[in-house]
Amino acid sequence: MEKKLFTQLFSCVIFFLFVLVLLSSPAASQEVDDESEFDYTKNSEKGPDRWGEIKPEWSACGNGTMQSPIDLLNERVEVVSHLGRLKRSYKPSNATLMNRGHDMKLSFEGEAGSIEINGTEYELKQLHWHSPSEHTISGVRFDLELHMVHQSQDGKIAVVGIMYKIGRPDSFLLSLRDHLENITDTTSGESVVGVIDPRAIKIGSRKYYRYLGSLTTPPCTENVVWTIVRKVRTVTREQVKLLRVAVHDDSNSNARPLQPINWRTVQLYRPNEKEEN
Ligand SMILES: *[C@@H]1O[C@H](CO)[C@@H](O)[C@H](O)[C@H]1NC(C)=O
Ligand SMILES: *[C@@H]1O[C@H](CO)[C@@H](O)[C@H](O)[C@H]1NC(C)=O
Ligand SMILES: *[C@@H]1O[C@H](CO)[C@@H](O)[C@H](O)[C@H]1NC(C)=O
Ligand SMILES: *[C@@H]1O[C@H](CO)[C@@H](O)[C@H](O)[C@H]1NC(C)=O
Numbered sequence: 001m002e003k004k005l006f007t008q009l010f011s012c013v014i015f016f017l018f019v020l021v022l023l024s025s026p027a028a029s030q031e032v033d034d035e036s037e038f039d040y041t042k043n044s045e046k047g048p049d050r051w052g053e054i055k056p057e058w059s060a061c062g063n064g065t066m067q068s069p070i071d072l073l074n075e076r077v078e079v080v081s082h083l084g085r086l087k088r089s090y091k092p093s094n095a096t097l098m099n100r101g102h103d104m105k106l107s108f109e110g111e112a113g114s115i116e117i118n119g120t121e122y123e124l125k126q127l128h129w130h131s132p133s134e135h136t137i138s139g140v141r142f143d144l145e146l147h148m149v150h151q152s153q154d155g156k157i158a159v160v161g162i163m164y165k166i167g168r169p170d171s172f173l174l175s176l177r178d179h180l181e182n183i184t185d186t187t188s189g190e191s192v193v194g195v196i197d198p199r200a201i202k203i204g205s206r207k208y209y210r211y212l213g214s215l216t217t218p219p220c221t222e223n224v225v226w227t228i229v230r231k232v233r234t235v236t237r238e239q240v241k242l243l244r245v246a247v248h249d250d251s252n253s254n255a256r257p258l259q260p261i262n263w264r265t266v267q268l269y270r271p272n273e274k275e276e277n
Helices: 002-024 171-175 177-182 237-244
Strands: 078-080 087-090 093-099 104-108 113-117 120-130 144-152 157-166 190-196 208-214 222-229 233-235 267-269
Touching: 093 177, 104 190, 113 157, 113 222, 120 157, 144 237, 157 237, 171 177, 171 237, 177 190, 177 237
Parallel strands: 078 267, 157 222, 157 233
Antiparallel strands: 087 113, 093 104, 093 190, 104 120, 113 120, 120 144, 144 157, 208 222, 208 267
């Protein structure tokens, strides 16, 4: 009798521990590498309006309430100075370039450093490009948008976005040209790039937008902390084209349509005069 009670108690404890482990494991919520399961064509069976129905794990794409991208409407933003400068502490790390089918992704194998937001450290994991830009500023869409994807120890995601319009070449993309050409037209083709220094990615402004959103590709994971650099940088038409060859769908774009802002606020960090001096 006592033994049975003990067994029951023991199973209870094991079950409880199991649930605890389940709850505490970070959500496996990074972007998918096989992009053939969705596309960017409007009204297509695998198009942006249907992403949420393709897989149960992708449901947030359809019924999420804090999705990205959004329009950063200048009249709506709340100008603040308390967020502080973006704290970047990157370092050179080995990287691999991959053609995911809809975009090019540069993954860091080693430690590429991190950014700090509100006391949390987010490590740089990968970066990739969308063309045209996914976010818009007061309705204006630009030619290219770089996403630098970071993740914290407990699985929270922070993305830094940089937008580009056609103009002078971007030096970072220039340094990747041979590697990009190497995997053009090779879906899931990879090219070992060697050591990349993320500090070579220029920002050129202290001002940035901050809001809470999601990944812009499936599984559209929410609670992503977005930082969009205010300054729009430049890139050449050829550089955009080189990145775009990866896009093999008919829509000739890998920008997700704008999502409803709902109850969210967008902040614009601007250093106050004392800090600027
Ligand atoms: C979205 O749909 C999924 C699957 O049907 C469900 O589990 C989830 O709770 C829904 N989320 C919201 C915010 O309604
Ligand atoms: C990059 O990889 C090479 C070869 O594996 C190694 O020798 C080198 O130390 C690595 N560099 C960095 C910065 O991790
Ligand atoms: C910043 O962190 C503090 C303490 O952890 C938390 O109370 C606050 O909500 C956070 N602010 C933002 C904007 O995430
Ligand atoms: C191109 O790819 C091949 C095969 O992955 C690799 O051996 C070669 O070093 C790459 N060249 C460049 C410039 O990336």
